[in-house]
Amino acid sequence: MNLFDKLRSGASGTSHRCRWAERRCRREGGVEGILEEAAKEFAAKGYDGARVDEIAQAAGVNKATLYYQIGDKEALYFAVLDQVMGSLDAAIGQAVEAAEDAQEKLRQFVLAFSNQDGLMRYVAPIALREVAAGGVHMPPAAMAHMSHVLKTLKEIITLGVDRGDFRPANPMMVHMMIVGSLFFYAANGPLREKVIAATPGLREAIPFPSMTEAAEHVADLVIFALKRGDF
Template sequence: MAEAGIREHKKDQSVRKILKAALLVFSTQGFNGARIDTIARKAGVNKAMIYYRIGNKQALYQAVIQDIYQDRAVQLRREIQSSTTPEEKLDTYIASVATIMDAHPHFTRIMIREMVSGWTNFGPAIFEEVSVTVKIVQAILDEGVEKGVFTKTDPLAVHTMVLGALILNHLTQPVKPQIMAALNTSEAPSDISGFNKLVPQVQRLVVAALRPEAYPRKLQDVS
């Protein structure tokens, strides 16, 4: 099925079941290890339906990734509209990425697998979806530079920095109690679950790093 067709029908209950099952299988078994038969069983549909409604394994993988990126872009645009200052918009962007990631915990494992494999299974359509989010970040940073609250910075660097912090947080959840114990901290593991403490810290650090006063004049001139 063409990309436009997938977007048109993705609210269909059968398609939603297929995408949800595929996300789980791809995240646990990787692209090469995933089988359409397995995804069909988990989705409770006939294998032929997947081929008819979406396409082959590569098309299904692309559909899963695009579905999440499209949802994030729509949510991000909607939430940014209620923010006023560049700082608030940047905070909203970070919180929105965390919310989407929390809603799709298996997506982080797919991203890690792709990083390790050299992004071999990401096609042009997926990178186009990624660029939509980066363009949103670019607009926020440009506004911040224009208003004198941010120094000029590569939007992709900011985007990957935020993603890296949130993805690694997800992946280290199982060992956080051991890390906290090794640090000899009095903070209870339950107090650091999820994004309830991480997101405000990432927001504060990113905004602070973008302030013009955080950089010597020489570095600002280079950027």
């Protein structure tokens, strides 16, 4: 299943621009280089600030080729969001499926974000921009992936409660604890480095974990909060 097959199957509301992009990609072949550069541009500047001509230049193609292969800026944005959200959704599903008990499933759910460190460079800032803007440009397929991730977390919590391992908790709030922490940490890396550079001794005084270490820490905190008998 290619990128646009996933986009089409992810939600019934796929726009005509996405269907048009699908037809172009089937004729022209892979466009991974374009999508990679588009992800960088959207992550850095958001939808409104991104420029298609700069994406084309960075990808080493002319603007006409980009439009021919994928479509306009909306189709390009939809393709990028479906790819990054879909990959994250799939990685979480595989990690959770391989774990046996609820506690380990929850840990693997959290760690899946750090295992997608390359994607997090793009998905975190893009997602936070969409949150701030009220999801004005969020495509239906990407929202379907987000909903599926939340459903997966709900199933883990329900399993833990049913087996007496977890106390009842609102899945949405647990989701905010996990995703909010990891997305913000992934997105604020450049600012974090500026603060460290401007504050002598800060790096030595306060450990700044890698993305994997941050995910491990978040997993420990969330599991501790949900486990029965810890309070």
